[in-house]
Amino acid sequence: MKKLLLSLALVSLASGAFAADTIKVGASPVPHADILKVVQPALKEKGIDLKIIEFSDYVQPNLALSDKDLDANFFQHLPYLEAFSKDHRLNLVSAGSVHIEPMGVYSNKVKNLKELKKGAKIGIPNDPTNGGRALQVLNANGVLRMKDGVGVNGTPLDIVDNPLKVKIVEVEAATLPRALEDLDAAVINSNFALGANLNPSKDAIAIEPKDSPYANVIAVRKGDENKQEIKALLSALRSPEVKNFIEQKYNGAVVPAF
Structure with a gap:
């Protein structure tokens, strides 16, 4: 019986060792959620399970991030993030830019x-x-x-x-x-x-000119920008695969910012 319990414990530990970390990212459906779906397989290979939660407005994703219902969001440019955070007294920052959407x-x-x-x-x-x-x-x-x-x-x-x-x-x-x-x-x-x-x-x-400074960013709570899963997310979003996807899919409507 002791050997059986020990074997079950080892199996449980082994299973836990290979369990994927989950990261929840809020996003506008187009193009942000579409871009995030491109990197899901690559992140999965690194043990990160990317969950995409879609929002149709510019308010709830930041409030949800601040309330820790999300680990990050991807829908806004830096000036908007800074203005919203100041107006609502939120401690949110950019982890890095991904693309520009000319108006x-x-x-x-x-x-x-x-x-x-x-x-x-x-x-x-x-x-x-x-x-x-x-x-x-x-x-x-x-x-x-x-x-x-x-x-x-x-x-x-x-x-x-x-x-x-x-x-x-x-x-x-x-x-x-x-x-x-x-x-x-x-x-x-x-x-x-x-x-x-x-x-x-x-x-x-x-x-709008394509040299617009309003690059869309990955937003996180201040202090989380150095988390390994956030760094992995940003690295995946700045990959040649994503750049190629943006250029072919959107034909100038969305422009890589990396």
């Missing part, structure tokens, strides 16, 4: 920004930094002019010249594609555009 201007009513009429309604994201970023896209394309120096922190109140007297409509980022029917144009994040079957390289009537 695009879309319309069901005009084929060129020069076709916009006076009083046109243009939708932009209503969340911190993305709204200011969208306004800078309109600024760069001559639709309006923003106050010098406001950058990503600009708001509609910082518009100093608006020759067409366009009306800026602030809308939740995820719903902008659906709001296109009620707008003359909208500035939409590429992940939500792709999720709505809009191809930034074909359907956008204007697009």
Whole structure:
């Protein structure tokens, strides 16, 4: 009996030794969850079981991360992470960048920004930094002019010249594609555009330059950026396999940042 118990104990220990570590990562469905799925097999080989939890908004993933319901998240650029963390008093940081999603201007009513009429309604994201970023896209394309120096922190109140007297409509980022029917144009994040079957390289009537500084990052709680499983995740996401996947899958709508 003692030998049997000892054998069972050894089997139990052996099984535990080979048990995979689980890491839960929150992500927007497109392209973030799709990219994470590419690295699941490689992480599995290293003993890391990657669980992907999809979110459709820009608020819950950071709150869930702070509450330790997630080990990391992958959906946002660094300026948004920093602004959200400051506003909500969260201790979240970037573990590293992965890709850039140039914002695009879309319309069901005009084929060129020069076709916009006076009083046109243009939708932009209503969340911190993305709204200011969208306004800078309109600024760069001559639709309006923003106050010098406001950058990503600009708001509609910082518009100093608006020759067409366009009306800026602030809308939740995820719903902008659906709001296109009620707008003359909208500035939409590429992940939500792709999720709505809009191809930034074909359907956008204007697009942010590819040298955009808004790289999407892996966010973690401060102090967790040096955990081995987080380092392994970031290393896998910066692999040649992922770079090739991004370039072939998204054709310029998503650009590797490594």
